[in-house]
Amino acid sequence: DVKVTQSSRYLVKRTGEKVFLECVQDMDHENMFWYRQDPGLGLRLIYFSYDVKMKEKGDIPEGYSVSREKKERFSLILESASTNQTSMYLCASKSYSPRDRLYEQYFGPGTRLTVT
C-alpha cells in the first residue's frame, strides 16, 4: 500500500512564525503536491514537484514556498505565518510514467494548522 505521512496532525503557531510542514511518501513517486482544504472551497493546489529540486507553482502559492531535496520528502514552508493561512493542509503523491495521467494521487492524513 502507498503510504503518505505528514509530520503533524495538528499544529498551532503564532502570527509571524516560520512554519514547516513535512510530507514523506514511501512508494518512490516522482510527483508530489501540497494542497490546502477549506470549507466550501474544496482543495486548492499550492505547489507541486515532479522531480527532486523541481517545483511548480499551483493556484495559490503566495505566502508559501517548498523544498524537495530528496525524492521521498516534500516540505511546505510558511515564511511568516498569518491568520489567513489557518487551514487543513494535504500532501499527495503520484507516480509518473508514460501513462502518468492514469494514476491517482494518494493523499496523506492532513495537518490542521491554526495560526493565532
Next chain:
Amino acid sequence: AQSVSQHNHHVILSEAASLELGCNYSYGGTVNLFWYVQYPGQHLQLLLKYFSGDPLVKGIKGFEAEFIKSKFSFNLRKPSVQWSDTAEYFCAVNEEAIYNQGGKLIFGQGTELSVKP
C-alpha cells in the same frame, strides 16, 4: 481558467435513498475525471476514475459515475445509500495537456453527504 463545479454543498438523505451528486467542468479538451471521498477523520481516497472507453464507470462501495462529454459533466450516483456513506465527496479533473506533465488535478468545492439512519 479551468474550473470544476459541484452544485450541491450539503446533501441530506435517509438510508436507502438514491444519490446523485453533480459535477461539471469547464475545460473543453481531453480530460481525466475522478471522484474522491473523505470519510470523517480519514484520508482522502479515490472512489472511481474515468479516462476513456465506457462513459459509465463503476467504483468502490457501489458507486458509479457517468461521463457526458456534451454536458461537461461527471455525476456520481448510488442507487441506495447507507449511513456509512456519510462523508465529503470531491470531483476532480486532470487536463490531458503537454504542460500538465505533473498530473495537476483541479478539484471542485466538495459536497458533504449526511445519511440519516
